[in-house]
Amino acid sequence: MPELIVLTEQLLAPVPGGTGRYTRELAAALAASTPTGWTVAGVTATHKDLSPAVIPGVAGPRALPLSRRGLTALWERGVNLWPGGDAVHAPTPLAPPGPRRGRSLIVTVHDLVPFTHPETLTRRGAAWHQSAIRRAAARAHAIVVPTTCVAEDLHRYAPGPATVAVIGHGVPDALLAPVEPAQLHATAVGLGLPSAYVLAVGTVEPRKGLDVLIEAMAKPFAPDLPLVVVGPKGWGQVDLAALADRHGLAQGRLHVLGQLTDADLGVVLRRASVLAAPSRAEGFGLPVLEAMAVGVPVVHSDVPALVEVAGGAGVSVPPDNARALAGALRAVVDDPASTAIRVAAGRSRAQAFSWAHAAAELWRLHTRFFDMASVR
Structure with a gap:
């Protein structure tokens, strides 16, 4: 055998x-x-x-x-x-x-x-x-x-x-499984989630471009929402709190949750207003696929792998461009009609994987x- x-x-x-x-x-x-x-x-x-x-x-x-x-x-x-x-x-x-x-x-x-x-x-x-x-x-x-x-x-x-x-x-079954409203609420309260937020998911390391995202969220024309970051600390000593201080992101707008179970991640994803994926380089981009699968709009850097995975359902911006990233996030939040079209396209795209x-x-x-x- x-x-x-x-x-x-x-x-x-x-x-x-x-x-x-x-x-x-x-x-x-x-x-x-x-x-x-x-x-x-x-x-x-x-x-x-x-x-x-x-x-x-x-x-x-x-x-x-x-x-x-x-x-x-x-x-x-x-x-x-x-x-x-x-x-x-x-x-x-x-x-x-x-x-x-x-x-x-x-x-x-x-x-x-x-x-x-x-x-x-x-x-x-x-x-x-x-x-x-x-x-x-x-x-x-x-x-x-x-x-x-x-x-x-x-x-x-x-x-x-x-x-x-x-x-x-x-996409893991645990992320796709329906979540009862009571469980959504209980998990959100337990994690201290804001009612609406920009979300980033991934290992906290230089390649993920989280420094650019924090800079973007501090721009005056960025969406007036908190930023939630999910993922373990990697190499490179990326200090998110220090970056928030450096760029003038108001105190209380940054929420760092660390690594979560799939069940908790499913709740955090579903409650997000938009997922930001500002990576400098990727081979695939699982958070982009997972966000699209549960109906969350995506703004991603235009590195080839993320463009390929999103298949046109996301909003793309150049990497390392905080101004463009802030504008794209604001556009997604402020234009629900266009965003709804992209969400539907994202769900359809995710079904191919x-x-x-x-x-x-x-x-x-x-x-x-x-x-x-x-x-x-």
């Missing part, structure tokens, strides 16, 4: 971020749609507590006899410690340096930011990702990317013989390349 191994190590990272969300949702969807005869298991490095990597329907997690640092160093040096199984899916570039004989390897590359915007990562992080992506393109059977613009960047910066497949993300579809496409790849590898 062939086994698909999903490397779920990202779920144990200090800040799992969007790639952690991808790992969990994709692994669960793969397990829910397993072809006859296959099984799915999760594998991680050694940690004291593996519980964050437990996924319903996925066996394990099983821990390899190495720390995360040791496993990373081993694979970085080309030592092909195979994590087990007949086919391996790496949801991030942390992957074996190549497949074993008779086995198959597929790696997801979320973006080419380490090549296009290395200044938005640590120097070590950019160098490691560049090397890992080049290795995967050269030795994996296939590379999965979330958007066509990432596929184009991959061909430009890390060309290789691996097959490249564009497979988008989805699902984790079930992503899993089905990935199973086609995995079974195809495993069949090819096993007959060699």
Whole structure:
């Protein structure tokens, strides 16, 4: 009985971020749609507590006899410690340096930011990702990317013989599930949510452009609304409170909620007046898709991936342009008729993406390349 191994190590990272969300949702969807005869298991490095990597329907997690640092160093040096199984899916570039004989390897590359915007990562992080992506393109059977613009960047910066497949993300069921009015109210009170607000969702780090958003919200012509920020702190020491002070955002207008459960995020999304996604670079942009799916208008920077995902349903502005961002947010809030049209378009656009579809496409790849590898 062939086994698909999903490397779920990202779920144990200090800040799992969007790639952690991808790992969990994709692994669960793969397990829910397993072809006859296959099984799915999760594998991680050694940690004291593996519980964050437990996924319903996925066996394990099983821990390899190495720390995360040791496993990373081993694979970085080309030592092909195979994590087990007949086919391996790496949801991030942390992957074996190549497949074993008779086995198959597929790696997801979320973006080419380490090549296009290395200044938005640590120097070590950019160098490691560049090397890992080049290795995967050269030795994996296939590379999965979330958007066509990432596929184009991959061909430009890390060309290789691996097959490249564009497979988008989805929206978690927990965000799509209806929420009773009483629960909406109770959660809003518990989180201290304002009655209306501009929302930003994502890891708090330089690439997300939250500094530009705070500057925009402090403009006199910005919407007279509070700003709510959801997401864990990442690298780069982005101090949102200090930025608010620097740009003159009135005290009490900034609400930083940190990381939330999907259930709470669903409430925060639904109550938002508009989602702002001012990123300097992205490979997909899950918050944009999730906001559109629940009927929230979106203002996003015109980086290629966000433009592709929004599909014209959002309002786009140049990155690093606080004035344009403030004006676009104000226009969305002040023009409900036009905004309603965009909301309807966003809901329709979001229906083109699902984790079930992503899993089905990935199973086609995995079974195809495993069949090819096993007959060699």
